[in-house]
Amino acid sequence: MSGVANGKTEAVAPPHSLVVEAMPRPVLEAKGLAKKYGQVSVLSDVTLDIRAGEVHAIIGENGAGKSTLMRLLSGYVEPTSGSLWMDSAEVVFPKPAMAQASGIVLVHQEILLAEALTVAENLFLGRELTRNGIIDDRTMQRITSSKLAEIGCRVSPSALVRDISLADRQLVQIARALLDNYRLVIFDEPTAVLTSDEVETLLAIIVRLKNQGIAILYISHRLDEVQRLADRVTVLRDGKMIGTYPGRTLSQMDMANLMVGRELATLYPKKSIRCISEPMLEVSGATVPGFVSDISFAVHKGEILGFGGMIGAGRTELFEGILGLRPGTAKLRLRGESIHIRKPLDAIEAGIGYLTEDRKGKGLLLGEQLASNLTLSALSRVHPHRLLRKSRDREALVHAVDTYDIRLKSYSLQAGQLSGGNQQKLLLAKVLLTNPSVVIIDEPTRGIDIANKAQIYSFIHKLVETGKACIVISSEMQELIGICDRILVMREGRISGEVTGADMTENKIALLATSNVSMSKEFQGVRHT
Amino acid sequence: MTDMTAIGSIQHEPQFKINWVDAGPFIALAALLLVGFLVNPEFLSANNIANVVTRSAFIAIIAVGATFVISSGGLDLSVGSMAAFVTGVMILSMNALAANLGTSAIIAGIGIVMLAGVLCGLVNGVIVTVGKIEPFIATLGTMGIFRALITYLSDGGSIPIDRSLRDAYRPVYFGSLLGVPVPIVISIVVAVAASFILYKTKYGRRCAAVGANEDVARYSGISVTKVRTIAYVIQGACVAIAAICYVPRLGAATPTTGLLWELQVITAVVIGGTALRGGKGHIWGTVAGAVILELIANLMVLSDFVSEYLVAAVQGVIIIIAMLIQRLSR
Numbered sequence: 001m002s003g004v005a006n007g008k009t010e011a012v013a014p015p016h017s018l019v020v021e022a023m024p025r026p027v028l029e030a031k032g033l034a035k036k037y038g039q040v041s042v043l044s045d046v047t048l049d050i051r052a053g054e055v056h057a058i059i060g061e062n063g064a065g066k067s068t069l070m071r072l073l074s075g076y077v078e079p080t081s082g083s084l085w086m087d088s089a090e091v092v093f094p095k096p097a098m099a100q101a102s103g104i105v106l107v108h109q110e111i112l113l114a115e116a117l118t119v120a121e122n123l124f125l126g127r128e129l130t131r132n133g134i135i136d137d138r139t140m141q142r143i144t145s146s147k148l149a150e151i152g153c154r155v156s157p158s159a160l161v162r163d164i165s166l167a168d169r170q171l172v173q174i175a176r177a178l179l180d181n182y183r184l185v186i187f188d189e190p191t192a193v194l195t196s197d198e199v200e201t202l203l204a205i206i207v208r209l210k211n212q213g214i215a216i217l218y219i220s221h222r223l224d225e226v227q228r229l230a231d232r233v234t235v236l237r238d239g240k241m242i243g244t245y246p247g248r249t250l251s252q253m254d255m256a257n258l259m260v261g262r263e264l265a266t267l268y269p270k271k272s273i274r275c276i277s278e279p280m281l282e283v284s285g286a287t288v289p290g291f292v293s294d295i296s297f298a299v300h301k302g303e304i305l306g307f308g309g310m311i312g313a314g315r316t317e318l319f320e321g322i323l324g325l326r327p328g329t330a331k332l333r334l335r336g337e338s339i340h341i342r343k344p345l346d347a348i349e350a351g352i353g354y355l356t357e358d359r360k361g362k363g364l365l366l367g368e369q370l371a372s373n374l375t376l377s378a379l380s381r382v383h384p385h386r387l388l389r390k391s392r393d394r395e396a397l398v399h400a401v402d403t404y405d406i407r408l409k410s411y412s413l414q415a416g417q418l419s420g421g422n423q424q425k426l427l428l429a430k431v432l433l434t435n436p437s438v439v440i441i442d443e444p445t446r447g448i449d450i451a452n453k454a455q456i457y458s459f460i461h462k463l464v465e466t467g468k469a470c471i472v473i474s475s476e477m478q479e480l481i482g483i484c485d486r487i488l489v490m491r492e493g494r495i496s497g498e499v500t501g502a503d504m505t506e507n508k509i510a511l512l513a514t515s516n517v518s519m520s521k522e523f524q525g526v527r528h529t
Numbered sequence: 530m531t532d533m534t535a536i537g538s539i540q541h542e543p544q545f546k547i548n549w550v551d552a553g554p555f556i557a558l559a560a561l562l563l564v565g566f567l568v569n570p571e572f573l574s575a576n577n578i579a580n581v582v583t584r585s586a587f588i589a590i591i592a593v594g595a596t597f598v599i600s601s602g603g604l605d606l607s608v609g610s611m612a613a614f615v616t617g618v619m620i621l622s623m624n625a626l627a628a629n630l631g632t633s634a635i636i637a638g639i640g641i642v643m644l645a646g647v648l649c650g651l652v653n654g655v656i657v658t659v660g661k662i663e664p665f666i667a668t669l670g671t672m673g674i675f676r677a678l679i680t681y682l683s684d685g686g687s688i689p690i691d692r693s694l695r696d697a698y699r700p701v702y703f704g705s706l707l708g709v710p711v712p713i714v715i716s717i718v719v720a721v722a723a724s725f726i727l728y729k730t731k732y733g734r735r736c737a738a739v740g741a742n743e744d745v746a747r748y749s750g751i752s753v754t755k756v757r758t759i760a761y762v763i764q765g766a767c768v769a770i771a772a773i774c775y776v777p778r779l780g781a782a783t784p785t786t787g788l789l790w791e792l793q794v795i796t797a798v799v800i801g802g803t804a805l806r807g808g809k810g811h812i813w814g815t816v817a818g819a820v821i822l823e824l825i826a827n828l829m830v831l832s833d834f835v836s837e838y839l840v841a842a843v844q845g846v847i848i849i850i851a852m853l854i855q856r857l858s859r
Binding site: 344347364365380434 | 728731733734735737741742747749750751808
């Protein structure tokens with residue numbers, strides 16, 4: 001493993017004038033940090049420091065212990081052994097508030113804002129400023145404005161959170177964290193829900209904070225961001241610390257190999273040359289009021305068709321409209337024959353399967369057993385008799401676990417107890433149990449680790465090899481380019497272009513996804529052509 | 530972490546483990562019996578127990594239906610009024626038919642009350658699902674409507690059963706089958722049928738899925754409207770069955786019949802371990818819950834510690850404790 005990491009230095013390492021030769025002092029040091037729950041060790045022997053003015057990235061697969069480490073550092077969890085040091089004095093944080101008082105703030109991955117309140121009210125939630133016991137709205141609005149300006153967010157302090165975009169909510173959340181005095185900011189997967197433009201804005205903010213001498217701990221799945229941002233990278237695997245490496249010496253492949261602990265062949269399966277001629281599903285004039293107007297396209301037998309675009313371009317809504325999950329109209333032809341879909345069951349019975357992007361909210365019953373989750377869409381297929389039989393449920397589950405390599409300790413777990421990647425495989429198995437001939441997968445690898453990603457890609461390839469058609473909706477352009485035969489790009493509820501073959505580049509897709517965008521009021525961040 | 534385990538070591542059978550949440554209502558029931566015995570040995574006599582369980586039958590039967598509604602993510606406040614209304618309809622139609630049919634009017638009456646119950650349930654279900662009105666508000670509305678209808682039908686007084694039918698109908702409440710009082714037999718039959726539907730049929734699986742997460746159910750191709758409506762229809766049928774047992778006990782329907790039953794019914798379901806926000810239903814827990822409520826009332830009558838006027842207060846305390854236990858055990 002170390003051979004991979006240390007062997008190569010990037011040939012064209014960017015000249016980095018800001019590299020401070022004398023090591024700045026660490027803001028926070030962890031020495032031999034470990035956490036056990038009962039007999040189960042989730043993290044052991046982590047020793048690292050985070051220095052002022054550096055971005056220190058933590059990478060690792062799901063379950064590697066990243067979130068536990070973050071919780072230990074920010075006072076949400078107390079370590080079983082090991083110690084934390086600030087300014088050469090040992091510190092203990094039995095409560096998050098105490099870590100915060102010492103200048104350690106955590107920007108949560110989930111957006112935890114009250115949607116019905118204004119931006120300013122959210123910023124000061126729980127610590128409202130008062131004057132003579134009366135809420136001092138004017139001061140709070142003023143401070144909010146300046147805090148938002150500081151991070152380049154242009155929403156009005158009096159706007160309701162429910163009316164602002166996901167990206168702006170993320171920024172408001174960051175502003176909220178930065179309201180206190182801070183010396184170390186921990187970002188937990190901050191870009192998971194953002195589109196590429198929004199990511200740029202966020203990364204610019206992080207660089208700005210860093211240049212102000214703030215220490216940044218950055219946890220992310222996206223290795224390209226880590227590669228761009230990180231001064232140092234610490235790799236965790238199975239709750240153990242693998243090592244800390246200077247950021248710019250590692251390629252993304254190096255990082256992936258360190259995380260997984262073995263050489264990953266290639267993330268994407270080799271594209272085979274398939275004969276794509278016969279149309280499988282033809283959609284014409286699809287309209288979803290408020291989201292999508294008059295879209296037509298076709299996906300062919302054996303084809304993987306990508307749908308790219310920014311979040312909010314109407315991709316998910318298009319397919320939810322087609323499949324009877326939300327009001328909409330479309331003319332559909334499946335294998336040349338006209339079909340009508342009024343409700344979700346019609347789509348399933350016609351042979352169109354849809355994997356929602358919202359795995360936890362719309363895909364799986366997290367509190368229910370794996371088997372009942374697996375068979376929910378295909379109850380009549382799995383149980384052809386009037387009555388449910390446990391044995392048939394179990395057979396279906398064993399088969400799915402085997403086919404999709406779902407890793408689990410016991411068949412009687414609940415779906416919520418699986419890791420993200422295994423939940424996604426279970427969801428895939430659930431949809432495929434209905435034996436669809438068209439499989440629509442919305443964000444196939446959101447929030448899952450790289451090893452599971454590779455597996456999902458290979459499953460998708462196997463699907464089309466057996467003559468199914470597959471549609472992949474994704475905000476990750478690399479993913480679309482890596483697996484699709486053809487990509488349709490959507491912008492503002494319409495298809496703005498199609499790319500195939502050598503034309504499938506991030507630049508082309510990004511251009512199609514964003515060009516002709518008027519300088520709308522939400523628009524912020526630097527535009528690059 | 531679960532995801533790093535080798536496939537070879539997957540456990541095939543769930544470990545034998547007592548699920549304390551599931552066992553809770555039965556443990557509480559046993560504890561209550563013990564306390565009752567200590568307070569007054571008379572409490573555990575076969576006679577007293579049979580009496581108590583018989584009296585809990587109406588609530589148990591209706592609560593079994595409510596388990597479906599609550600499991601599917603709904604709520605029905607109208608069950609008490611509905612019971613009064615369908616009882617009134619049943620007695621009126623039996624009395625009208627008695628002249629021609631004689632005692633066979635009872636059979637006809639049973640058919641009519643079942644139909645009335647199913648229709649009332651259907652009305653509730655359609656208002657909630659097709660009308661997309663919060664179950665709480667929708668059934669609060671029908672609760673008022675059913676109560677007003679029975680008051681109107683009885684002209685504010687009572688609707689007594691015809692004398693000619695009284696003796697023939699008596700055994701449905703007062704009779705016994707192989708030594709077991711008929712209402713207990715009916716409750717058991719209802720509970721067995723219900724647990725069969727809830728645990729062994731596709732409908733039952735879908736019902737729990739709709740209650741656990743409506744979106745997941747919808748995305749899985751389940752018709753949420755259909756599943757919820759059927760749950761209300763099952764509730765209506767259970768109310769009708771309870772009414773069938775109830776008629777011989779009081780011999781009349783009045784505007785106060787079934788007053789506040791909805792509270793006892795919901796309490797029984799919640800004590801039984803079914804979450805009020807929907808999900809997996811616990812039929813036998815519900816039955817135990819109904820018995821517990823009646824046992825407490827009985828215990829308070831037999832002992833001198835607490836005035837029996839406070840029965841409702843004690844039941845209120847119990848529902849709060851049950852909710853707290855559900856919350857803390859999560």
